[in-house]
Amino acid sequence: MKNLLRKIYNKWKFFKANIFPSYFISSPFWSSIYYLFFSSEFRRETHAVLSGRVKHLKDAKKAKSSFYTLIRNIHRIEKGLLMRPRREVFATEFIKETVDNFETLFEPLKCTIDSQMKWAYDVLSEYFKVTGSHIIVDRQRERFKNIIMAFTQDGVTSIPYFRLEKNRPDITYDDFYKLTKFRRSVRWFLNKRVPHDLIDKAILAANQSPSACNRQPFEYRIIDDPELLNTVVNIPMGIKGYQNNVPAIVVVVGNLDAYFAEQDRHVIYVDASLANMSFMLALETLGLASCSINWPDIEALESRMEKALKLEKYQRPIMCMAVGFPDPEGMVAYSEKRDIDLLRKYN
Numbered sequence: 639m640k641n642l643l644r645k646i647y648n649k650w651k652f653f654k655a656n657i658f659p660s661y662f663i664s665s666p667f668w669s670s671i672y673y674l675f676f677s678s679e680f681r682r683e684t685h686a687v688l689s690g691r692v693k694h695l696k697d698a699k700k701a702k703s704s705f706y707t708l709i710r711n712i713h714r715i716e717k718g719l720l721m722r723p724r725r726e727v728f729a730t731e732f733i734k735e736t737v738d739n740f741e742t743l744f745e746p747l748k749c750t751i752d753s754q755m756k757w758a759y760d761v762l763s764e765y766f767k768v769t770g771s772h773i774i775v776d777r778q779r780e781r782f783k784n785i786i787m788a789f790t791q792d793g794v795t796s797i798p799y800f801r802l803e804k805n806r807p808d809i810t811y812d813d814f815y816k817l818t819k820f821r822r823s824v825r826w827f828l829n830k831r832v833p834h835d836l837i838d839k840a841i842l843a844a845n846q847s848p849s850a851c852n853r854q855p856f857e858y859r860i861i862d863d864p865e866l867l868n869t870v871v872n873i874p875m876g877i878k879g880y881q882n883n884v885p886a887i888v889v890v891v892g893n894l895d896a897y898f899a900e901q902d903r904h905v906i907y908v909d910a911s912l913a914n915m916s917f918m919l920a921l922e923t924l925g926l927a928s929c930s931i932n933w934p935d936i937e938a939l940e941s942r943m944e945k946a947l948k949l950e951k952y953q954r955p956i957m958c959m960a961v962g963f964p965d966p967e968g969m970v971a972y973s974e975k976r977d978i979d980l981l982r983k984y985n
Contacts, residue, residue: 682940683954687903690894690952697895706896708739710851712758715765720798726770736762737778741785757796759786764797821919824927825880825960826968832862832886832961836924844917849909855896856910856956858917859947862886866946873942874958876932885962888928889943890914894952910956918959927964933957 654676662672673680698704711732718728729736740758763786766779841858849855861870862885870889871881890913892906918928933939933955943955 678937679935682937683903683935686894686952686954687900689950690897691899693895693950693952694898704739705743706853706855707898708736708743708758709754709853711736711739712761713852715761716798719761719764719768724768727772727775728769729765730772730774733765733775733778737781737785741781744785753796760796764795817919817922821922821927822970822973823929824962824964824968824970825883825929826965827883827885827927827960827962828965830885830963832926832963834860836921836926837886837888837961839924840917840920840926843920844913847909847913847916849912850902850905853896853905854909854913855893855906856913857891857893859889859891860886860961861889869946870943870958871960873939873946874931874933875936875939877929877958877960880960884960886960887931888917888959888961889947890956890959891947891949892954892956894954895950906954907956914957914959921961925963926961929960931958931960 658676659672662668662676694704694706698707711729714732715729715736718725740762744755744759762782766775766782769775769779837858837860844858845854861867867884867887871877871884871887877884890910892910894903894906897903897905914930918930921928940955943949944953947955949955
């Protein structure tokens with residue numbers, strides 16, 4: 639009886655995975671029906687996306703502010719400031735929301751303002767300085783003056799600027815290309831602790847990567863505590879065989895509460911990937927090496943990582959990276975890349 643039930647179950651699994659899908663591809667609606675009743679592969683993602691959206695809305699309602707909304711709007715104003723020609727009046731549809739968020743977030747900071755709030759302050763100051771008279775803008779201009787009355791700042795303002803050739807770093811393409819070829823996934827590391835200040839430097843470089851509306855919806859979890867490291871390093875499948883040789887593992891986590899709508903759900907992966915490549919190249923300049931570790935969307939592994947890192951429901955692991963000082967006696971894969979003719983098409 640057990641064998642018979644097992645055969646029936648296996649046939650059902652095969653049918654569901656290989657035969658059923660072809661009956662549900664005629665439209666997005668039927669595809670949704672398939673994933674609703676016959677597959678749970680997207681269930682965790684949809685839960686995370688909805689959890690992030692709800693948290694975003696709750697934060698905005700409860701505190702009357704959202705840091706992610708402020709950052710997004712400030713970036714939108716920046717783009718308005720650098721337009722050619724620049725409109726005399728712009729951003730009227732969201733300037734009140736921006737000042738609302740700035741006021742709530744600025745109030746407890748006052749003179750201990752951080753770099754991104756300073757950026758928001760500078761951009762808003764420039765906006766109100768150059769924007770023409772308009773009933774909505776004038777009202778918010780007056781509010782902004784009252785909010786910042788007690789704040790003074792020194793130094794360079796964080797507003798749109800002209801790129802100057804004299805500030806271009808002296809790095810040739812040949813040198814950069816050599817670095818990209820030198821960087822390869824390293825799986826053998828010295829038994830040596832990775833200094834936190836070096837990892838922080840690499841993260842600072844990664845943080846300069848482009849991000850949609852400058853929201854930077856990700857964070858780096860660096861795991862080097864022996865007990866936690868032993869737990870986390872054994873979760874990804876792609877690390878088997880060298881997991882006991884890893885002195886530190888980095889888990890990049892996406893924050894879906896950065897978005898007010900499902901349309902942006904994929905941006906955590908795009909923005910984090912842009913940053914991660916800079917992170918890995920920066921590590922190489924600091925004498926460190928890395929290995930990016932495949933992280934497929936497997937429910938059992940997602941659950942283990944969520945538990946190990948105490949993640950919120952709206953947070954998703956994006957990728958893992960082993961980091962350490964490379965062992966000179968350990969080999970790396972050659973990993974020949976595709977020819978350029980297979981990579982690009984013009985027009």
